[in-house]
Amino acid sequence: MAIVGTGYVADLYMRSRDLHPDIQVAGAFDIRQDRLAAFCNYWNLTPFASLSDLLRALPKGGIVLNLTNPAAHHDVTRACLEADHHVYSEKPLAMELGQARELVDLARRTGKLLGGAPCSHLSEAAQTLATATRTGTCGPVRLVYAELDDGFIPQAPHQKWLSESGAPWPYENEMQTGCTLEHAGYVLTWLVAMFGSIHSITAFSAATVDKGLEPECRVPDTSIGILKFRSGPIVRLTCTIVAPHDHRVLLTGDRGTLEVRDTWDNNAKVHFRRRFVVRRRLLESPIPRRLRLAQGPAGRRAKRRGAASMDFLLGPEEMFRHLSQGGVNRCADQMALHVTEAALHLQNAGEASETYLMQTACDPVPAMEWAGSLR
Incomplete structure (x- = not known):
């Protein structure tokens, strides 16, 4: 997986990684370069200079964690789905119901998973x-x-x-x-x-x-x-x-x-x-x-x-x-x-x-x- 948004909640996700040793973090991106540097230095992660760089580097089948501010959720998730990646978004999916529907429709058209917090x-x-x-x-x-x-x-x-x-x-x-x-x-x-x-x-x-x-x-x-x-x-x-x-x-x-x-x-x-x-x-x-x-x-x-x-x-x-084994997806x-x-x-x-x-x-x-x- 890769992380977009390295603010307060991103540390909670990284601390949870101790319980999931099989999950590998490819790196992170944030528009605030000082915050990105502090986060990646602390967790020993690769910082990416842009969202497009991160999306190109993430292997197919990976998941982007959208941990940006709520007002940015729609645009960031849309960009990730259009780049052919699965997305797990912090809440809410979007600030308007129409935008949230749009993201779900896009994920289904492109065959990508779209999950949302909380879990x-x-x-x-x-x-x-x-x-x-x-x-x-x-x-x-x-x-x-x-x-x-x-x-x-x-x-x-x-x-x-x-x-x-x-x-x-x-x-x-x-x-x-x-x-x-x-x-x-x-x-x-x-x-x-x-x-x-x-x-x-x-x-x-x-x-x-x-x-x-x-x-x-x-x-x-x-x-x-x-x-x-x-x-x-x-x-x-x-x-x-x-x-x-x-x-x-x-x-x-x-x-x-x-x-x-x-x-x-x-x-x-x-x-x-x-x-x-x-x-x-x-x-x-x-x-x-x-x-x-x-x-x-x-x-x-x-x-x-x-x-x-x-x-x-x-x-x-x-x-x-679900991606590896199929069956029901409890975070759909x-x-x-x-x-x-x-x-x-x-x-x-x-x-x-x-x-x-x-x-x-x-x-x-x-x-x-x-x-x-x-x-």
């Missing part, structure tokens, strides 16, 4: 939760509460947040893109992988805090959505940079509840609370049962805290597996497009949104080979 639905935690829902542990899922609240970020010491090779966290770009476009996918991919297509979304989004930028940034920093899935479940999803940090997801079914405390942790525990009656009271068990897969991805666990507790290369690895363009459409609507809903009917569709994602059953 945490391939993690042990997500696969455990999906297996529990698929096998009916809590009964049919009726309602889901999902939170992606990151704390009061404008007051955080974000100026001190540096990546491993020294890239600053791109605060201004994050604020101008919007936290929902940046982060909602971390839950949307889990939900779409488990339940398939979203039928409709009723959402509200607004700018609620001063982000300290000039001119003032009025991009929504809070969104609240009600998502109705074609297969039945109703989901309430919140995404903010205002409310205290909370990355929980809670599924309620006929027999009880399933809960994951942090969807950003690939190794997060999955708990089941059985519902029962004591005398005249209906209760959920005060002592949850931890669910474990009968067979997990041994030796493949991200061990660091925060965002680095995610393995960012699970998606590219899945694309490489239909999921990336569907998640992009949902995130775009949640971000841009505004304060007087009507119910939005989704235009794209996505089938549930088959379980990983090692995630067939629970202990």
Whole structure:
């Protein structure tokens, strides 16, 4: 693979390489020469002077990781596909649904794979939760509460947040893109992988805090959505940079509840609370049962805290597996497009949104080979 964009997130992908020794990095390119030099020096990679140089050097069958700023995703991905390369793009695929559709159509016309982040639905935690829902542990899922609240970020010491090779966290770009476009996918991919297509979304989004930028940034920093899935479940999803940090997801079914405390942790525990009656009271068990897969991805666990507790290369690895072995591709363009459409609507809903009917569709994602059953 080769990397385009060597900012903050690129270090997280490179650190994940420790878990994927078979993946070779051909080199990197960035329009910021100082950042490119620092990144390549730190990771001992080949720097390319231009995007065209990188695309010419990448062997056929390789994958370009598009880790540029969201506003550049469409143009960079298009150039890579037109150069006859597969692409794995950071979220979103594009800043407009029409542009995202264009990229999917181009990939299919040229016979290239197009995958999109996030890929945490391939993690042990997500696969455990999906297996529990698929096998009916809590009964049919009726309602889901999902939170992606990151704390009061404008007051955080974000100026001190540096990546491993020294890239600053791109605060201004994050604020101008919007936290929902940046982060909602971390839950949307889990939900779409488990339940398939979203039928409709009723959402509200607004700018609620001063982000300290000039001119003032009025991009929504809070969104609240009600998502109705074609297969039945109703989901309430919140995404903010205002409310205290909370990355929980809670599924309620006929027999009880399933809960994951942090969807950003690939190794997060999955708990089941059985519902029962004591005398005249209906209760959920005060002592949850931890669910474990009968067979997990041994030796493949991200061990660091925060965002680095995610393995960012699970998606590219899945694309490489599909290229070499065939079969189902769990990181396919239909999921990336569907998640992009949902995130775009949640971000841009505004304060007087009507119910939005989704235009794209996505089938549930088959379980990983090692995630067939629970202990």
